[in-house]
Amino acid sequence: MTATKAERHSAILELVTHGSAHTQHAIAAALARRGMRATQATISRDIQELGLVRSGSGYRSSSGLVRELVLSVEFIDPMAVIRTPPGTANLVARRIDEAALPGIAGTVAGDDTIIAVLRKRSAGRALKELLANAG
Protein backbone atom coordinates (compact mmCIF):
# COMPACT_ATOMS: atom_id res chain seq x y z
CA MET A 1 0.00 0.00 0.00
CA THR A 2 1.47 3.28 -0.99
CA ALA A 3 -1.37 5.08 0.79
CA THR A 4 -2.54 4.79 4.34
CA LYS A 5 -5.93 3.69 5.48
CA ALA A 6 -6.74 7.20 6.68
CA GLU A 7 -5.97 8.61 3.26
CA ARG A 8 -8.21 6.05 1.68
CA HIS A 9 -10.99 6.95 4.05
CA SER A 10 -10.64 10.60 3.18
CA ALA A 11 -10.76 9.81 -0.49
CA ILE A 12 -13.88 7.73 -0.03
CA LEU A 13 -15.60 10.49 1.89
CA GLU A 14 -14.74 12.87 -0.88
CA LEU A 15 -16.25 10.56 -3.47
CA VAL A 16 -19.35 10.23 -1.34
CA THR A 17 -19.67 13.97 -1.02
CA HIS A 18 -19.45 14.33 -4.77
CA GLY A 19 -22.15 11.73 -5.16
CA SER A 20 -19.89 9.55 -7.22
CA ALA A 21 -19.96 6.47 -5.03
CA HIS A 22 -22.54 4.12 -6.41
CA THR A 23 -21.12 0.70 -5.73
CA GLN A 24 -18.13 -0.60 -3.84
CA HIS A 25 -16.54 -1.71 -7.06
CA ALA A 26 -16.99 1.77 -8.47
CA ILE A 27 -15.31 3.21 -5.40
CA ALA A 28 -12.43 0.77 -5.75
CA ALA A 29 -12.06 1.80 -9.38
CA ALA A 30 -12.11 5.48 -8.51
CA LEU A 31 -9.48 4.95 -5.86
CA ALA A 32 -7.37 3.04 -8.34
CA ARG A 33 -7.47 6.04 -10.63
CA ARG A 34 -5.99 8.03 -7.77
CA GLY A 35 -3.30 5.44 -7.33
CA MET A 36 -4.81 3.71 -4.33
CA ARG A 37 -5.17 -0.04 -4.61
CA ALA A 38 -7.93 -1.64 -2.56
CA THR A 39 -10.34 -4.47 -3.13
CA GLN A 40 -14.10 -4.43 -2.75
CA ALA A 41 -13.69 -6.33 0.52
CA THR A 42 -11.61 -3.55 1.95
CA ILE A 43 -14.02 -0.90 0.76
CA SER A 44 -16.83 -2.81 2.41
CA ARG A 45 -15.00 -2.60 5.72
CA ASP A 46 -14.16 1.05 5.18
CA ILE A 47 -17.78 1.89 4.59
CA GLN A 48 -18.73 0.17 7.79
CA GLU A 49 -16.09 2.11 9.69
CA LEU A 50 -17.12 5.40 8.18
CA GLY A 51 -20.74 4.74 9.01
CA LEU A 52 -21.88 5.35 5.46
CA VAL A 53 -25.25 4.17 4.23
CA ARG A 54 -26.45 3.25 0.80
CA SER A 55 -29.71 4.71 -0.32
CA GLY A 56 -31.12 4.32 -3.76
CA SER A 57 -28.18 4.41 -6.09
CA GLY A 58 -25.33 5.57 -3.97
CA TYR A 59 -23.58 5.94 -0.66
CA ARG A 60 -23.77 8.92 1.61
CA SER A 61 -22.89 9.94 5.12
CA SER A 62 -25.41 8.80 7.69
CA SER A 63 -25.02 11.92 9.76
CA GLY A 64 -24.94 14.41 6.98
CA LEU A 65 -27.90 16.13 8.44
CA VAL A 66 -26.40 16.69 11.84
CA ARG A 67 -23.26 17.98 10.27
CA GLU A 68 -25.22 20.46 8.25
CA LEU A 69 -27.09 21.67 11.28
CA VAL A 70 -23.91 22.47 13.11
CA LEU A 71 -22.93 26.03 12.37
CA SER A 72 -19.96 26.19 14.69
CA VAL A 73 -18.22 24.42 17.55
CA GLU A 74 -16.09 26.21 20.07
CA PHE A 75 -14.20 24.62 22.95
CA ILE A 76 -13.94 26.45 26.24
CA ASP A 77 -12.47 24.07 28.75
CA PRO A 78 -14.25 21.94 29.91
CA MET A 79 -17.13 22.67 27.60
CA ALA A 80 -18.09 22.83 23.95
CA VAL A 81 -20.46 25.47 22.68
CA ILE A 82 -22.32 24.42 19.55
CA ARG A 83 -24.40 26.78 17.44
CA THR A 84 -27.23 25.57 15.21
CA PRO A 85 -30.08 27.09 13.20
CA PRO A 86 -32.99 28.37 15.31
CA GLY A 87 -35.14 25.66 16.80
CA THR A 88 -32.83 22.77 15.99
CA ALA A 89 -30.54 22.68 19.00
CA ASN A 90 -32.55 19.96 20.67
CA LEU A 91 -32.30 17.72 17.65
CA VAL A 92 -28.56 17.96 17.50
CA ALA A 93 -28.21 17.58 21.23
CA ARG A 94 -30.23 14.42 21.17
CA ARG A 95 -28.04 13.04 18.44
CA ILE A 96 -24.98 13.79 20.55
CA ASP A 97 -26.58 12.12 23.55
CA GLU A 98 -27.42 9.08 21.46
CA ALA A 99 -23.82 8.71 20.44
CA ALA A 100 -23.09 8.24 24.14
CA LEU A 101 -19.52 9.42 23.91
CA PRO A 102 -17.80 8.42 27.13
CA GLY A 103 -16.06 11.74 27.43
CA ILE A 104 -19.25 13.76 27.46
CA ALA A 105 -20.84 14.27 30.85
CA GLY A 106 -24.01 15.82 29.45
CA THR A 107 -25.57 18.42 27.23
CA VAL A 108 -28.05 21.24 27.59
CA ALA A 109 -29.82 22.62 24.56
CA GLY A 110 -31.58 25.92 24.13
CA ASP A 111 -33.15 27.08 20.91
CA ASP A 112 -30.08 27.48 18.76
CA THR A 113 -27.24 26.70 21.13
CA ILE A 114 -25.94 23.63 22.87
CA ILE A 115 -23.51 23.39 25.71
CA ALA A 116 -21.80 20.07 26.18
CA VAL A 117 -19.83 19.41 29.32
CA LEU A 118 -16.72 17.33 28.70
CA ARG A 119 -15.11 15.02 31.21
CA LYS A 120 -11.73 15.60 29.70
CA ARG A 121 -10.17 17.69 27.03
CA SER A 122 -9.60 14.75 24.70
CA ALA A 123 -13.34 14.24 24.40
CA GLY A 124 -13.35 17.29 22.20
CA ARG A 125 -11.77 15.35 19.39
CA ALA A 126 -14.41 12.63 19.51
CA LEU A 127 -17.12 15.24 19.52
CA LYS A 128 -15.62 17.06 16.61
CA GLU A 129 -15.40 13.77 14.72
CA LEU A 130 -19.02 13.01 15.42
CA LEU A 131 -20.11 16.34 14.12
CA ALA A 132 -17.82 16.26 11.14
CA ASN A 133 -18.17 12.68 10.05
CA ALA A 134 -20.34 9.69 10.52
CA GLY A 135 -21.83 8.49 13.76
Place this chain on the structure above:
Amino acid sequence: MTATKAERHSAILELVTHGSAHTQHAIAAALARRGMRATQATISRDIQELGLVRSGSGYRSSSGLVRELVLSVEFIDPMAVIRTPPGTANLVARRIDEAALPGIAGTVAGDDTIIAVLRKRSAGRALKELLANAG
Protein backbone atom coordinates in the same frame (compact mmCIF):
# COMPACT_ATOMS: atom_id res chain seq x y z
CA MET B 1 -52.94 -11.01 -0.80
CA THR B 2 -55.38 -10.50 1.99
CA ALA B 3 -53.56 -7.32 2.90
CA THR B 4 -52.97 -4.28 0.79
CA LYS B 5 -49.66 -2.83 -0.22
CA ALA B 6 -50.24 0.17 2.04
CA GLU B 7 -50.80 -2.07 5.02
CA ARG B 8 -47.62 -3.90 4.25
CA HIS B 9 -45.74 -0.63 4.04
CA SER B 10 -47.09 0.41 7.41
CA ALA B 11 -46.07 -2.89 8.90
CA ILE B 12 -42.58 -2.55 7.48
CA LEU B 13 -42.19 0.94 8.89
CA GLU B 14 -43.28 -0.32 12.24
CA LEU B 15 -40.68 -3.06 12.12
CA VAL B 16 -38.09 -0.53 11.16
CA THR B 17 -39.06 1.77 14.01
CA HIS B 18 -38.70 -1.10 16.43
CA GLY B 19 -35.28 -1.86 15.03
CA SER B 20 -36.31 -5.36 14.10
CA ALA B 21 -35.66 -5.16 10.37
CA HIS B 22 -32.25 -6.60 9.72
CA THR B 23 -32.61 -8.22 6.32
CA GLN B 24 -35.27 -8.35 3.68
CA HIS B 25 -35.78 -12.02 4.38
CA ALA B 26 -36.26 -11.24 8.06
CA ILE B 27 -38.83 -8.62 7.18
CA ALA B 28 -40.66 -11.08 4.97
CA ALA B 29 -40.67 -13.58 7.81
CA ALA B 30 -41.98 -11.00 10.28
CA LEU B 31 -44.72 -10.02 7.88
CA ALA B 32 -45.63 -13.66 7.45
CA ARG B 33 -46.08 -13.91 11.20
CA ARG B 34 -48.61 -11.13 10.89
CA GLY B 35 -50.34 -12.98 8.15
CA MET B 36 -48.90 -11.01 5.25
CA ARG B 37 -47.24 -13.02 2.54
CA ALA B 38 -44.56 -11.27 0.49
CA THR B 39 -41.30 -12.34 -1.06
CA GLN B 40 -37.91 -10.75 -0.69
CA ALA B 41 -38.34 -9.27 -4.15
CA THR B 42 -41.42 -7.41 -3.08
CA ILE B 43 -39.81 -6.20 0.11
CA SER B 44 -36.91 -4.92 -1.93
CA ARG B 45 -39.32 -2.82 -3.95
CA ASP B 46 -41.14 -1.66 -0.85
CA ILE B 47 -37.94 -0.50 0.73
CA GLN B 48 -37.10 1.48 -2.35
CA GLU B 49 -40.52 3.10 -2.31
CA LEU B 50 -40.31 3.90 1.37
CA GLY B 51 -36.86 5.39 1.00
CA LEU B 52 -35.37 3.27 3.74
CA VAL B 53 -31.65 2.80 4.10
CA ARG B 54 -29.61 -0.03 5.47
CA SER B 55 -26.85 0.87 7.87
CA GLY B 56 -24.77 -1.65 9.65
CA SER B 57 -27.06 -4.40 10.75
CA GLY B 58 -30.49 -3.13 9.89
CA TYR B 59 -32.81 -0.87 8.03
CA ARG B 60 -33.99 2.42 9.31
CA SER B 61 -35.80 5.43 8.06
CA SER B 62 -33.49 7.78 6.26
CA SER B 63 -35.42 10.58 7.85
CA GLY B 64 -35.35 10.01 11.57
CA LEU B 65 -34.07 13.50 12.10
CA VAL B 66 -35.90 15.02 9.21
CA ARG B 67 -39.14 13.85 10.71
CA GLU B 68 -38.55 16.04 13.71
CA LEU B 69 -37.93 19.04 11.53
CA VAL B 70 -41.21 18.68 9.73
CA LEU B 71 -43.80 20.90 11.34
CA SER B 72 -46.61 20.16 8.92
CA VAL B 73 -47.41 18.63 5.55
CA GLU B 74 -50.33 19.69 3.40
CA PHE B 75 -51.29 18.19 0.06
CA ILE B 76 -52.65 20.39 -2.70
CA ASP B 77 -52.81 18.30 -5.83
CA PRO B 78 -50.28 17.72 -7.33
CA MET B 79 -48.05 19.21 -4.66
CA ALA B 80 -47.11 18.89 -1.03
CA VAL B 81 -46.34 21.94 1.07
CA ILE B 82 -44.02 21.19 3.95
CA ARG B 83 -43.29 23.62 6.79
CA THR B 84 -40.08 23.45 8.80
CA PRO B 85 -38.24 25.56 11.39
CA PRO B 86 -36.60 28.70 9.97
CA GLY B 87 -33.49 28.03 7.93
CA THR B 88 -33.89 24.28 7.71
CA ALA B 89 -36.05 23.86 4.64
CA ASN B 90 -33.07 23.15 2.42
CA LEU B 91 -31.83 20.42 4.71
CA VAL B 92 -35.14 18.67 4.73
CA ALA B 93 -35.59 19.07 1.00
CA ARG B 94 -32.21 17.55 0.31
CA ARG B 95 -33.10 14.64 2.50
CA ILE B 96 -36.30 14.11 0.59
CA ASP B 97 -34.35 14.22 -2.63
CA GLU B 98 -31.90 11.69 -1.32
CA ALA B 99 -34.69 9.31 -0.46
CA ALA B 100 -35.28 9.27 -4.21
CA LEU B 101 -38.94 8.44 -3.97
CA PRO B 102 -40.05 7.46 -7.45
CA GLY B 103 -43.26 9.44 -7.18
CA ILE B 104 -41.61 12.77 -6.48
CA ALA B 105 -40.72 14.84 -9.50
CA GLY B 106 -38.75 17.40 -7.56
CA THR B 107 -38.62 19.85 -4.67
CA VAL B 108 -37.99 23.54 -4.15
CA ALA B 109 -37.04 24.87 -0.76
CA GLY B 110 -37.23 28.36 0.64
CA ASP B 111 -36.22 29.28 4.17
CA ASP B 112 -38.87 27.45 6.12
CA THR B 113 -41.11 26.00 3.43
CA ILE B 114 -40.75 23.26 0.83
CA ILE B 115 -42.86 22.54 -2.17
CA ALA B 116 -42.64 19.04 -3.55
CA VAL B 117 -44.14 18.24 -6.93
CA LEU B 118 -45.70 14.80 -7.08
CA ARG B 119 -45.97 12.67 -10.20
CA LYS B 120 -49.21 11.15 -9.00
CA ARG B 121 -51.51 11.42 -6.10
CA SER B 122 -50.42 8.14 -4.61
CA ALA B 123 -46.94 9.53 -4.11
CA GLY B 124 -48.39 11.63 -1.34
CA ARG B 125 -48.82 8.55 0.73
CA ALA B 126 -45.20 7.56 0.30
CA LEU B 127 -44.11 11.06 1.22
CA LYS B 128 -46.28 11.11 4.28
CA GLU B 129 -44.88 7.76 5.24
CA LEU B 130 -41.41 9.13 4.87
CA LEU B 131 -42.07 12.21 6.95
CA ALA B 132 -44.54 11.00 9.50
CA ASN B 133 -44.65 8.06 11.82
CA ALA B 134 -45.84 4.67 10.70
CA GLY B 135 -48.91 6.09 9.06
Place this chain on the structure above:
DNA sequence: AGTCAAACTGCATAAAGATGCGTTGGTCCA
Protein backbone atom coordinates in the same frame (compact mmCIF):
# COMPACT_ATOMS: atom_id res chain seq x y z
C1' DA C 1 17.70 -7.14 16.87
C1' DG C 2 13.97 -10.40 18.35
C1' DT C 3 9.29 -11.37 19.80
C1' DC C 4 4.51 -10.87 20.42
C1' DA C 5 0.08 -8.83 19.63
C1' DA C 6 -2.86 -6.16 17.04
C1' DA C 7 -4.22 -4.09 12.79
C1' DC C 8 -4.81 -4.49 7.91
C1' DT C 9 -5.76 -6.67 3.62
C1' DG C 10 -6.70 -9.98 -0.19
C1' DC C 11 -8.89 -14.10 -1.68
C1' DA C 12 -12.66 -17.03 -2.02
C1' DT C 13 -17.22 -17.62 -1.01
C1' DA C 14 -21.52 -16.89 1.39
C1' DA C 15 -25.24 -13.70 2.15
C1' DA C 16 -28.18 -10.14 0.81
C1' DG C 17 -30.49 -7.26 -2.48
C1' DA C 18 -32.08 -5.82 -7.25
C1' DT C 19 -34.45 -6.70 -11.52
C1' DG C 20 -36.33 -8.67 -16.22
C1' DC C 21 -40.12 -11.14 -17.42
C1' DG C 22 -44.44 -13.39 -17.26
C1' DT C 23 -48.84 -13.96 -14.69
C1' DT C 24 -52.79 -12.42 -12.15
C1' DG C 25 -56.51 -9.67 -10.61
C1' DG C 26 -58.84 -5.15 -10.94
C1' DT C 27 -60.77 -1.11 -13.31
C1' DC C 28 -62.58 1.40 -17.07
C1' DC C 29 -65.06 2.00 -21.23
C1' DA C 30 -67.43 0.99 -25.45
Place this chain on the structure above:
DNA sequence: TGGACCAACGCATCTTTATGCAGTTTGACT
Protein backbone atom coordinates in the same frame (compact mmCIF):
# COMPACT_ATOMS: atom_id res chain seq x y z
C1' DT D 1 -69.81 -8.59 -21.53
C1' DG D 2 -65.30 -8.49 -23.81
C1' DG D 3 -61.06 -6.46 -24.20
C1' DA D 4 -57.42 -3.05 -23.21
C1' DC D 5 -54.62 -1.45 -19.70
C1' DC D 6 -52.09 -1.34 -15.48
C1' DA D 7 -50.32 -1.92 -10.90
C1' DA D 8 -48.64 -5.61 -7.96
C1' DC D 9 -46.18 -9.88 -7.50
C1' DG D 10 -43.52 -14.12 -7.68
C1' DC D 11 -39.84 -16.62 -9.75
C1' DA D 12 -35.36 -17.09 -11.37
C1' DT D 13 -31.20 -14.95 -11.84
C1' DC D 14 -27.69 -11.48 -11.73
C1' DT D 15 -25.33 -7.89 -9.06
C1' DT D 16 -23.61 -6.10 -4.97
C1' DT D 17 -22.04 -6.55 -0.31
C1' DA D 18 -20.30 -9.10 3.82
C1' DT D 19 -17.13 -12.24 6.03
C1' DG D 20 -14.04 -16.39 7.55
C1' DC D 21 -9.47 -17.30 7.09
C1' DA D 22 -4.64 -16.82 6.38
C1' DG D 23 -0.65 -14.12 5.18
C1' DT D 24 1.68 -9.61 5.89
C1' DT D 25 2.73 -5.30 8.05
C1' DT D 26 3.17 -2.18 12.08
C1' DG D 27 4.44 -1.01 16.70
C1' DA D 28 5.50 -1.54 21.32
C1' DC D 29 8.45 -3.68 24.47
C1' DT D 30 12.16 -6.32 25.94
